[in-house]
Amino acid sequence: xxxxxxxxxxxxxxxxxxxxxxxxxxxxxxxxxxxxxxxxxxxxxxxxxxxxxxxxxxxxxxxxxxxxxxxxxxxxxxxxxxxxxxxxxxxxxxxxxxxxxxxxxxxxxxxxxxxxxxxxxxxxxxxxxxxxxxxxxxxxxxxxxxxxxxxxxxxxxxxxxxxxxxxxxxxxxxxxxxxxxxxxxxxxxxxxxxxxxxxxxxxxxxxxxxxxxxxxxxxxxxxxxxxxxxxxxx
Numbered sequence: 664x665x666x667x668x669x670x671x672x673x674x675x676x677x678x679x680x681x682x683x684x685x686x687x688x689x690x691x692x693x694x695x696x697x698x699x700x701x702x703x704x705x706x707x708x709x710x711x712x713x714x715x716x717x718x719x720x721x722x723x724x725x726x727x728x729x730x731x732x733x734x735x736x737x738x739x740x741x742x743x744x745x746x747x748x749x750x751x752x753x754x755x756x757x758x759x760x761x762x763x764x765x766x767x768x769x770x771x772x773x774x775x776x777x778x779x780x781x782x783x784x785x786x787x788x789x790x791x792x793x794x795x796x797x798x799x800x801x802x803x804x805x806x807x808x809x810x811x812x813x814x815x816x817x818x819x820x821x822x823x824x825x826x827x828x829x830x831x832x833x834x835x836x837x838x839x840x841x842x843x844x845x846x847x848x849x850x851x852x853x854x855x856x857x858x859x860x861x862x863x864x865x866x867x868x869x870x871x872x873x874x875x876x877x878x879x880x881x882x883x884x885x886x887x888x889x890x891x892x893x894x895x896x897x
Contacts, residue, residue: 723863735842781793812825841867843865
């Protein structure tokens with residue numbers, strides 16, 4: 664039954680996502696806030712569809728959800744982690760690998776909202792470009808979302824936290840809002856079977872600007888991993 668419900672959800676998710684992307688293509692001709700509104704609508708639709716697979720979504724730490732310019736560092740365990748940030752943050756924009764821009768519709772919408780695409784082989788020049796783009800977005804009050812580990816991980820395991828988040832923290836001089844989750848328990852990064860239960864996203868107390876790099880990275884990883892591991896027990 665779980666596998667059947669998962670397949671029905673994945674079919675509904677595909678139809679919802681592809682249909683909405685194609686039908687709303689004219690929105691790309693308008694201002695970027697139209698596309699942001701579309702992302703909010705899309706994400707909330709996915710939350711509703713997840714009930715087909717017996718999954719509910721809970722948000723904790725709402726008092727820590729930033730409303731203006733902020734750097735958000737989120738745990739990344741499954742595909743839904745991206746949609747979730749679009750759903751609850753008022754003006755989110757992601758740091759993502761450049762290759763994703765080549766995906767039809769997805770790349771077009773991502774470019775419209777100002778997504779920061781990075782060339783992972785660009786090293787220092789890529790970091791400088793990322794910081795430059797982020798500063799421009801901060802001037803518009805946007806929330807820049809980055810997955811510090813750089814890719815989807817495994818529940819209960821800490822990945823290698825990349826230097827990009829430290830570079831943004833140092834150069835932007837703004838608080839960093841960590842986000843913990845147990846999403847990978849219910850929507851695996853691999854396979855097609857979804858596990859019924861509750862996906863939790865917990866927005867944690869922000870880390871203030873001004874810390875030294877080593878202390879910041881230690882604190883960020885400690886907060887995200889401790890909170891995420893605690894959610895695995897719920």
